[in-house]
Amino acid sequence: MDIRSLTAVELGRKIRQKEVTVKEAVEAYLTQIEAVDSEINSFVTVDREGALKRAEEVQRHIDQGMLTGPLAGVPVAVKDNLCTKDLLTTCASKMLSDFIPPYTAEAVANLERAGAVVIGKTNMDEFAMGSTSETSWYGPTKNPWNTEHVPGGSSGGSCAAVAAFEAPLALGSDTGGSIRQPSAYCGVVGIKPTYGTVSRYGLIAYGSSLDQVGPIARDVADCAAALQTLASHDEKDSTCVERKDTDFTGALTADIKGMRIGIPKEYFGEGLDEEVKARIMEAARTLAAQGAVVEEFDLALVPYAIPAYYVIASAEASSNLARFDGVKYGYRAQGYEELHGMYKTTRAEGFGAEVKRRIMLGSFVLSSGYYDAYYLKALRTKALIKAEFDKVFERYDIILAPAAPTTAPKLGASLSDPMKMYLSDIYTISVNLAGLPGISIPVGKDSRGLPVGMQLIANCFAEKKLIRAAYSFECATNRRYVAGVCSGRFQTQEEGGKQDVETV
Amino acid sequence: MTNKISDETIDYVAVLAKLELSEAEKESAKADMERMLDYIDTLNELDTEGIVPMSHVFPISNVFREDVVKNDDRHEEMLANAPEQKEQSYKVPKTIV
Numbered sequence: 355m356d357i358r359s360l361t362a363v364e365l366g367r368k369i370r371q372k373e374v375t376v377k378e379a380v381e382a383y384l385t386q387i388e389a390v391d392s393e394i395n396s397f398v399t400v401d402r403e404g405a406l407k408r409a410e411e412v413q414r415h416i417d418q419g420m421l422t423g424p425l426a427g428v429p430v431a432v433k434d435n436l437c438t439k440d441l442l443t444t445c446a447s448k449m450l451s452d453f454i455p456p457y458t459a460e461a462v463a464n465l466e467r468a469g470a471v472v473i474g475k476t477n478m479d480e481f482a483m484g485s486t487s488e489t490s491w492y493g494p495t496k497n498p499w500n501t502e503h504v505p506g507g508s509s510g511g512s513c514a515a516v517a518a519f520e521a522p523l524a525l526g527s528d529t530g531g532s533i534r535q536p537s538a539y540c541g542v543v544g545i546k547p548t549y550g551t552v553s554r555y556g557l558i559a560y561g562s563s564l565d566q567v568g569p570i571a572r573d574v575a576d577c578a579a580a581l582q583t584l585a586s587h588d589e590k591d592s593t594c595v596e597r598k599d600t601d602f603t604g605a606l607t608a609d610i611k612g613m614r615i616g617i618p619k620e621y622f623g624e625g626l627d628e629e630v631k632a633r634i635m636e637a638a639r640t641l642a643a644q645g646a647v648v649e650e651f652d653l654a655l656v657p658y659a660i661p662a663y664y665v666i667a668s669a670e671a672s673s674n675l676a677r678f679d680g681v682k683y684g685y686r687a688q689g690y691e692e693l694h695g696m697y698k699t700t701r702a703e704g705f706g707a708e709v710k711r712r713i714m715l716g717s718f719v720l721s722s723g724y725y726d727a728y729y730l731k732a733l734r735t736k737a738l739i740k741a742e743f744d745k746v747f748e749r750y751d752i753i754l755a756p757a758a759p760t761t762a763p764k765l766g767a768s769l770s771d772p773m774k775m776y777l778s779d780i781y782t783i784s785v786n787l788a789g790l791p792g793i794s795i796p797v798g799k800d801s802r803g804l805p806v807g808m809q810l811i812a813n814c815f816a817e818k819k820l821i822r823a824a825y826s827f828e829c830a831t832n833r834r835y836v837a838g839v840c841s842g843r844f845q846t847q848e849e850g851g852k853q854d855v856e857t858v
Numbered sequence: 859m860t861n862k863i864s865d866e867t868i869d870y871v872a873v874l875a876k877l878e879l880s881e882a883e884k885e886s887a888k889a890d891m892e893r894m895l896d897y898i899d900t901l902n903e904l905d906t907e908g909i910v911p912m913s914h915v916f917p918i919s920n921v922f923r924e925d926v927v928k929n930d931d932r933h934e935e936m937l938a939n940a941p942e943q944k945e946q947s948y949k950v951p952k953t954i955v
Contacts, residue, residue, distance in 0.1 A: 456935040549915055563914055592921040593914070661898040672875060679876070681948050686941035693953045698878035710877055714887050715894055717875040718867075731901050733911030738904065740915055773893065789915030814915070 357382035361836075362428045362522040362576040369427035370416065376409040376427035380471055383429045387474070387520045395495045396515035398434045399442045400474040405429065412469050424579045424603075426469030431521035433512050434475040435482055436462050436567065437556040441472070445558050446490035447480045449704035450684045459556025460588045461525060461567040468583045476511030476524060480706045481675065482532055482560045484508050485778045486768050489708045494765060497539060499804055503762040506536030506778075512570050513540035523580055524570040529561045530663050531757075531782025533568045534794035538757035538807020541796040541835070543824070544570040545577045546782075548814045549789035550595035552581075553588035559674040561667035562593075564786040573836045574795065574825045578602040581817065597815065605818035608829035611645035613819070616750035618653035621781055627760040633806040634756050637797040637827060641754070644830050646823070648754070653746065655739050659784035660776055662739070664712075665719050665732035666787070671709075672716025678704065711772065740788045747813035752823050754810055755781050757794040761804035785811055793820045795827060796835040805835075861895040863888045 357379055360368065368374040384402055391397055415421040432438060435445045437455035444450045462472065479489040487510025488494040495510045497503040498518035505514040509526030513536035516524050526533040528546035537544030545568045552567040559565060569580035582603055587596040617638060622631060642648040680686035680700035687699035705713070719728035746753065758778055768775035785792045791814070794807040808827075812819045828836060868884050868891075879887060933946065942949040 453939060456932060456938070589921070589923065593918060595916065655904075658901055658904060661901050664894060665898055665901075676876070680941055681950055682936075683939035684941070690951060692955045693951050694876075695878075696951045697876045701876055702878040705877075710875075710879075710883075711887070711890050713875045713877065714871055715891060718871045718891060719898075721871065721874055728895075728898060730911045731906060732898075733913055734906035734909040735901050735904055737909050737912035738906065740912060772890065773897065787915075 358386055358519040360522065361572050363424050363579050365522055366424045366426060366428050370422070376413040376416070376471065377406065379427055380405050380409040380429050380473060383473055383521055386518070390518050391520060393496065393501060394498055394514050394518050394520070395493055396476055396511045396518060396520055397431070397474045398444055398446060398477050398492050398511070401441055401472065404441065405471050405473045408471050412471055415469065421469040423468045423583070425465065425523070425583055428470050428523060429473045429521055430465055430470045431474055431476050431512055431515045431524040432462055432472055433478055433509050433524070433526050435478060435527055435558040436525060437558065438462055438472060438475065441475065443475065443558070444491070445481050446478045446492055447704065447706065447709070448491045448685055449678050451491065452685070453683050455556070457556060460553035460586065460590060461557065461584050464584055464586055465525070465580070470523070473521060476509070476515055478511050479508035479708070481558070481671070481709050482508040482527060482529055483671070483708050483712055485531070485535060485775045486763070487511060487536070488765065488769050489706055491706060496765070497762045497804070499541060499762070500802070503764055503804060504539065504768070506539035506758070506762060508532040509544070509570065510536045513537050513542050513544065516540070516542045516570050516572060522571065523576055525567060526570050527557055527565055527567050528786065529564045529667060530786050531779040533570060534782045534792055534807070534809055535758045535779060537570055537794040538796070538809070539762035539805065541805030541807070542570055542572055543574055543577050543793065543795050544568060545581055545793045545817070545820070546785065546791060547581060547585065547817060548595070548791045550593050551597060551791075551817070552584045553586060553591040553594050555588055555590040561670040562674060563670060564667060573833065574821060574828055575603070575606055577793070578606055578821050599815065599818070602817060602821055605821040606825045607822055608826045610641060610823055610826045613646045613752060613823060614750045615641060615646045615648045615752045615754050615823070616651045616746060617648065617754050618656065619650050620653050620656040621755040625759050625777065625780070626756060627800070629800040630756050630760060630806050633798040633800070634754070634808050637808045638754055640830050641823065641827060644826055651746065651749070653742065655742050656780070656784065658735050659739060659787060660780060662732040662735040663783045663787060664715065664776065665728050666736065668712040668716035669720050669729050670716070672713045672720060675709070675713055680704070708772070736787045739784055743788045743790060743813070751816070751819050752810050752812055754808065757781060757807035757809040761800045761802070761806060781809060789814055791817045791820055793824050795824045797827070798835060860899070861892045863891050
């Protein structure tokens with residue numbers, strides 16, 4: 355048995371049944387990282403020593419019966435914008451290239467309390483600002499399906515790590531699509547939960563009213579188990595919602611009879627790649643064949659989501675990133691004259707181009723004289739978008755859409771044209787504005803062999819519907835699109851690759 | 859392109875953003891911002907008269923708690939990341955010149 359061929363939940367079970375030790379699990383993934391990461395660049399930091407030490411501790415706690423959950427002993431890769439005590443946390447920026455957090459993010463702590471073993475920190479767009487993972491100060495991550503292509507972003511390192519079998523499970527964050535879009539590009543499953551479900555404590559803020567932490571894995575069951583562990587009411591994050599309905603694994607039932615699924619016509623118009631469209635429509639037919647009621651509807655405000663998002667996210671970023679001033683942590687420039695000179699030079703040298711672009715835009719839209727015309731206008735648009743979704747969810751349980759308009763673009767193709775890169779988030783961004791949960795699951799590949807992801811969106815707090823629908827799709831297709839078996843250095847085999855793995 | 863950003867505006871925004879920009883960076887910032895604002899102006903097609911700006915999707919109110927110290931003295935740990943420190947404090951350059 356190849357440990358890497360197991361999903362996170364399967365691996366956890368084998369560890370509890372003493373068929374695999376935690377050390378063996380951690381070593382299998384460290385070995386894979388060693389073999390492939392020079393090519394993929396999923397990781398900024400690999401914590402070999404810490405992970406092996408932690409593996410011993412977790413094994414002891416499992417043996418003593420203190421850890422009994424599904425993720426005990428399971429290795430996890432963590433996006434590098436989530437603080438990890440005593441472990442470098444860079445946000446893929448020169449600004450934080452030497453930052454060792456004195457505390458651990460609540461989301462990571464929840465996983466650790468459940469016995470997960472952090473094996474490293476994953477690459478991303480700098481401060482999560484980007485859609486391709488190319489704005490990282492540590493160089494771009496490559497798509498494991500074709501290394502000439504991007505993995506998407508900003509959680510590109512986490513998604514690539516799961517796709518390349520460098521980790522069975524990873525954490526990402528999603529401000530405008532940063533879990534769902536790279537999950538689609540990399541052929542993995544990713545959930546962006548309802549805003550407030552997972553604590554943002556220790557998540558280095560980008561757009562605080564939009565940011566959510568979520569899981570990335572090879573199948574829906576893994577994501578459900580991880581989300582169940584991640585969700586918690588945390589008094590350290592005052593926007594955290596107290597939820598009682600977080601037994602997400604209970605929603606893993608293949609039954610969508612009568613589920614009302616709406617397809618927004620506006621998501622299937624201009625700009626959508628024909629092959630992506632074909633795969634998504636096939637997936638919709640699969641769900642209909644399982645008894646779901648699938649129909650089209652109008653979602654008129656789609657064109658306004660991206661402009662509203664860039665105003666709101668940039669405004670919040672300009673405020674959030676004011677803390678990086680070279681005083682308490684991070685990079686400090688040399689050769690300044692006085693305090694303000696130090697601030698300005700530090701920030702000019704510490705931030706990359708995309709981050710500066712958004713800080714400038716954010717500072718502008720918040721400035722006196724433009725605040726009403728841009729910032730408040732965007733917040734009013736957000737209210738309209740939220741109201742439109744409220745209406746849609748009176749009629750539908752789920753919205754079905756592509757996760758991105760194309761499959762993964764080539765490296766370098768988007769960087770030269772920021773506007774083009776922004777458009778790759780057109781189907782994911784409004785979900786963040788309305789605080790909704792969304793999931794991306796693989797539904798096939800295009801003719802170049804690059805994965806296509808389907809996005810399912812539900813009303814706030816209706817993650818269980820998402821999980822049920824996504825799980826039903828997996829079962830209806832015999833888990834054909836679940837990355838299952840690996841051989842050689844890395845291989846994400848599709849059709850037929852899942853036959854020898856038991857259903858969770 | 860309908861939006862025009864002046865040199866003065868870019869200089870002013872750079873002050874707000876606390877970013878030291880080179881002349882070349884200012885020029886590209888101007889072009890980027892003009893392009894983004896043209897795009898953002900599509901929001902003006904929407905009638906938002908009377909719509910209350912929504913900063914949070916859920917009606918959240920301030921969360922109060924007792925002001926009780928829960929953490930230990932972690933002075934050393936917090937200072938460990940400082941680029942420069944002196945006598946148990948963060949060291950900064952001259953603030954009054």
